[in-house]
Amino acid sequence: MANSGAVHRDGAAVDRPAPPAAPALHAQLRALRAAGFGGAPLPLAAPVNGRERLTYLPGDVPLPPFPAWAMTGEALRSVGVLLRGLHDASAGLPRPADAPWSRELSDPRGGPVLCHNDVCPENVVFRAGRAHALIDFDLAAPGRRVWDVAMTARYWAPLTGETSRQHPAGLDPLARVRILADAYGLEPAARAEFAHVSREVAASCRAFVAARVARGDETYVQGLADGGGWARFDRVEQWLRDAAHDITRALTAR
Incomplete structure (x- = not known):
């Protein structure tokens, strides 16, 4: 967009x-x-x-409404593995402190890895049903691993508490966030703070859209209207607050 x-x-x-x-x-x-x-x-x-x-990276990129093959548990696991690969490869790389990294969807605390910050289905290239590559690094910036995993879960679980017109019916967001976290290998401490970070992510996404709407970006103005307006953002944020215990339990239960 x-x-x-x-x-x-x-x-x-x-x-x-x-x-x-x-x-x-x-x-x-x-x-x-x-x-x-x-x-x-x-x-x-x-x-x-x-x-x-x-x-150019050839492959299949799921566009909304997302096809069923892109929303399987196996596809989701492959997204988690791919994201972990990005973070692990970037962990030891030097990054210039004065680089003008995007702050729009980035981790406000910064961090030790390069976060993509926009791992939505439209930015993942699949091959043979498995995530092969990430594209569109415009919003990439240094951050914490948990921030990028929470941002990814927002799109892939999806962590919204509502039936999505973009996703196939019947997805269990709590089960799917566990699949993503397990495939990524998210550490226990990050799982414990995941629900809180997800609320921070939601606020960041809201501010991102608001800035573009305020500038009169027609793509985002129309997207906001089609997606249910600010009322939907309100509902998602309320659900994340109400579901915080359930999200944590889903991520930490043995």
Whole structure:
């Protein structure tokens, strides 16, 4: 949505708007590949006139309404494994402190790994039903592992407390958040704070949409209206408060 109509494929390359942190991000993407993580595109050249060129990653990307194959437990497990691979590969990489990383959906506390911050289904490339790569790193920034896992769960569980028009019917969000956490290998301390971090994530997502609506971004104005307006954000935030104990129990029960 953030780059609606501005991303184009050119053979084996993708031409798209470059984020402000593109130089630092490009260095990270190259370092991730050198560290053995192949689940991200590679930059092909330095940004020119506010645009960048990245490698095109062939595969299947689920778009809403999300197909049933993309919402299976096995697909979700593969997302958790892929996210863990990103974080582990990035953990030892140097990151320039003065890089203009996006703050829009980033962990307000910062952290030791490169978080993608937008692992929605539309940003995951699948091959043979398994998550193969992440795309659209515009919102990436240093943060805590639990922040990125909670952001991912918001989209994939989904942690909303409501029936989604985008997801297949019958998904159990508490069971699915456990699947994601187990596949990722989320540590006990992170599981204990996960429900609280999920509420922080919800507030961050709300502020993200509000900023774009305030700027008159037609894509987000329409998306907000189609998604139920601010009342839906209110309901989701209330559900996360009410379900905090259940979320923690789902993540920590043996």
